[in-house]
Amino acid sequence: MADPGERGRFGGHGGRFVPESLIPACAELEEAFREAWADQRFRRDLDRLLAVYAGRPTALTPAWRLSAELGINVLLKREDLAHTGSHKINNVLGQALLARRMGKTRLIAETGAGQHGVATATAAALLGLEATVYMGAKDVERQALNVFRMELLGAEVIPVTGGSRTLKDATSEALRHWVTRVDDTHYCIGSVMGPHPYPWIVRELQRVVGEEARAQCAAELRTGVPDYVVACIGGGSNAAGTFAGFVDTPAQLIGVEAEGGAAVAFGRVGVLHGFRSYVLQDEDGQVSEAHSIAAGLDYPGIGPEHAFLNDSGRARYVTVSDEEVIPAVRRLARTEGILPALESAHAIAWVIRAAESGELPPFCTVLVTLSGRGDKDIHTIREAA
Numbered sequence: 094m095a096d097p098g099e100r101g102r103f104g105g106h107g108g109r110f111v112p113e114s115l116i117p118a119c120a121e122l123e124e125a126f127r128e129a130w131a132d133q134r135f136r137r138d139l140d141r142l143l144a145v146y147a148g149r150p151t152a153l154t155p156a157w158r159l160s161a162e163l164g165i166n167v168l169l170k171r172e173d174l175a176h177t178g179s180h181k182i183n184n185v186l187g188q189a190l191l192a193r194r195m196g197k198t199r200l201i202a203e204t205g206a207g208q209h210g211v212a213t214a215t216a217a218a219l220l221g222l223e224a225t226v227y228m229g230a231k232d233v234e235r236q237a238l239n240v241f242r243m244e245l246l247g248a249e250v251i252p253v254t255g256g257s258r259t260l261k262d263a264t265s266e267a268l269r270h271w272v273t274r275v276d277d278t279h280y281c282i283g284s285v286m287g288p289h290p291y292p293w294i295v296r297e298l299q300r301v302v303g304e305e306a307r308a309q310c311a312a313e314l315r316t317g318v319p320d321y322v323v324a325c326i327g328g329g330s331n332a333a334g335t336f337a338g339f340v341d342t343p344a345q346l347i348g349v350e351a352e353g354g355a356a357v358a359f360g361r362v363g364v365l366h367g368f369r370s371y372v373l374q375d376e377d378g379q380v381s382e383a384h385s386i387a388a389g390l391d392y393p394g395i396g397p398e399h400a401f402l403n404d405s406g407r408a409r410y411v412t413v414s415d416e417e418v419i420p421a422v423r424r425l426a427r428t429e430g431i432l433p434a435l436e437s438a439h440a441i442a443w444v445i446r447a448a449e450s451g452e453l454p455p456f457c458t459v460l461v462t463l464s465g466r467g468d469k470d471i472h473t474i475r476e477a478a
């Protein structure tokens with residue numbers, strides 16, 4: 094999980110499939126990020142914000158009672174404890190600092206679950222930038238609390254009514270808008286997707302999750318590294334950040350997709366939102382709609398580096414159905430006193446299924462990234478219950 098080079102390729106995936114008018118903006122962003130990432134002052138500023146503002150490092154919590162029930166050793170990387178309630182803040186603080194360094198005064202973003210939108214609105218407020226967030230109209234309804242949070246923070250939320258009215262359509266709309274305002278606007282993408290350099294930038298900004306977890310596992314585990322590293326996948330940013338900390342170890346890397354948005358399991362190689370990867374599509378190559386109870390996993394593609402990690406066999410991608418998710422939320426709530434986001438509950442649900450079916454051997458150690466907290470989902474959980 095290194096620098097993908099100027100062409101932004103991860104094996105046959107990735108690249109920069111955008112209209113001619115966006116090529117200079119992507120090139121400018123790549124150059125600015127290369128400079129900033131090599132600049133110790135930029136890194137110090139970001140590290141300081143992550144520590145004094147976002148609350149890093151986040152805890153590594155042994156899930157004692159769940160572990161005892163399952164006969165394995167589960168450790169939770171607690172991104173739910175980060176400011177704004179998920180890992181999204183790690184990426185956004187980095188991109189907002191970069192935007193300011195590039196002289197941009199506005200941030201635009203797409204959001205599904207609303208967590209990336211809230212994080213963007215938060216960073217914009219902190220750094221005195223304007224923020225506009227595109228959100229599918231269906232997600233505006235099911236994540237109403239986060240819409241209100243964004244507006245309180247001073248962001249404008251634009252509901253997107255086309256297509257499936259979810260994350261895919263919000264992303265298309267944000268890209269369309271960026272074309273018209275590249276001079277003063279930075280497009281703050283929320284996951285390891287989009288045209289190069291975004292998948293690389295977002296993975297680097299989320300790497301902190303994996304690096305912290307690696308050091309914390311070294312202190313916590315006799316073996317130093319866990320046997321399995323598990324994270325849920327929408328576009329794939331919490332998983333990419335986590336995997337980056339363990340890719341050079343013997344740990345087995347497992348990405349958990351929502352069954353209704355499982356691009357690796359059910360997709361074919363195609364181009365979506367400026368990058369080549371696995372994408373859900375029909376026989377004619379039209380992008381299909383994804384369906385998931387978790388708005389943040391309701392995306393028909395997967396980040397290009399995950400497609401490459403799948404092809405190379407370094408990581409494995411599995412699926413969890415909507416029906417398995419609510420019981421996983423309840424189980425974690427009742428055994429550990431932690432209410433996970435519906436997205437994160439996919440990772441927990443897979444661990445429960447794999448432990449109970451014997452796929453995970455007794456006494457093995459499993460690191461799970463708990464990407465966010467469940468407050469935003471209380472309404473959906475109550476309805477499902």
Ligand SMILES: Cc1ncc(COP(=O)(O)O)c(C=O)c1O
Pocket residue numbers: 179180205206207208209283284285325326327328329330331332388389390434436437464465466
């Ligand atoms: C809590 C939470 N986890 C996971 C995701 C999925 O995103 P990613 O795959 O980029 O980590 C989201 C997206 O909104 C989210 O809010």
